[in-house]
Amino acid sequence: MNDQVYIHFLGxxxxxxxxxxxxxxxxxxxxQTGILLDCGExxxxxxxxxxxxxxxxxxxxxSHLHGDHLFGLPGFLTSQQMFQRIHPLTLYAPVGxxxxxxxxxxxxxxxxxxxxxxxxxxxxxxxxxxxNQFDISYRPLDHKSPCLxxxxxxxxxxxxxxxxxxxxxxxxHGPERSRLHNGEAxxxxxxxxxxxxxxxxxxxxxxxxxxxxxxxxxxxTVELARGSQILIHDATFxxxxxxxxxxxxxxxxxxxxxxxxxANVEKLYLWHLSxxxxxxxxxxxxxxxxxxxxxxxxxxxxxxxxxxxxx
Numbered sequence: 001m002n003d004q005v006y007i008h009f010l011g012x013x014x015x016x017x018x019x020x021x022x023x024x025x026x027x028x029x030x031x032q033t034g035i036l037l038d039c040g041e042x043x044x045x046x047x048x049x050x051x052x053x054x055x056x057x058x059x060x061x062x063s064h065l066h067g068d069h070l071f072g073l074p075g076f077l078t079s080q081q082m083f084q085r086i087h088p089l090t091l092y093a094p095v096g097x098x099x100x101x102x103x104x105x106x107x108x109x110x111x112x113x114x115x116x117x118x119x120x121x122x123x124x125x126x127x128x129x130x131x132n133q134f135d136i137s138y139r140p141l142d143h144k145s146p147c148l149x150x151x152x153x154x155x156x157x158x159x160x161x162x163x164x165x166x167x168x169x170x171x172x173h174g175p176e177r178s179r180l181h182n183g184e185a186x187x188x189x190x191x192x193x194x195x196x197x198x199x200x201x202x203x204x205x206x207x208x209x210x211x212x213x214x215x216x217x218x219x220x221t222v223e224l225a226r227g228s229q230i231l232i233h234d235a236t237f238x239x240x241x242x243x244x245x246x247x248x249x250x251x252x253x254x255x256x257x258x259x260x261x262x263a264n265v266e267k268l269y270l271w272h273l274s275x276x277x278x279x280x281x282x283x284x285x286x287x288x289x290x291x292x293x294x295x296x297x298x299x300x301x302x303x304x305x306x307x308x309x310x311x
Contacts, residue, residue: 006028008050014250015275024068037211050302091116098120134152140220141215144249149210150212151210208228209232211232217255223263233269256289267295269296
């Protein structure tokens, strides 16, 4: 296994697709195992264009059940069935997804033959999950319909093993050293107890990503994003159209930048951009965000980011 984490942006648009932007979907990839964030229409095509095998997607996490975040799911699942998928797939989504899946299976006859698990999350509660070497926390956001934001914290990596110190302490080569490196104390033949911190340096922190799409500014986004390396945040509107943001349950680029600043994140990626934004509008949106938070960027379809571990 390698020690790399990537974010692959697949679709970065809002509500309806355009020639430049598909509907919302992104992948967090760790050790060739993918977590798909939302599954808008056209996600299968974007995966092909990105060179990502759909079989590597082991988890799907949906923010909410609006069509632009959901309508790619039936095609994704039925295609995996046609390709005789054997890898397990787990779907996490707000309450209501089970009714959607029941309707899909009843009308189309789709019945997954691959290992498939569906987990409904109460969209009015905070909670936590753990999978694919990540601890995940989620909180309800402030949208027109129940919507969840997510924070992904990669598990820490064990610190460097001090072989020289181990020799000085008389720790034999073999399972004792492996156990110490994995955080277990060991007892030597002479009765001495060796603690991991005697021969192992401090753990190397895991990478952190926050995903807050389709939301007005709210305390939950700051709490989820706090200290994250990457914040992916709704930025549907520019300041010119900020009067439309609140009634539609969205944010402006400036509001997203304020969240990033208050949460002390490293980088902000503006996401869920309106199809009304032409090149000039996108440049304006980015300029507005950077006036508040300089480390702001616009997510583009098929962009990839490689995350380094925090120093």
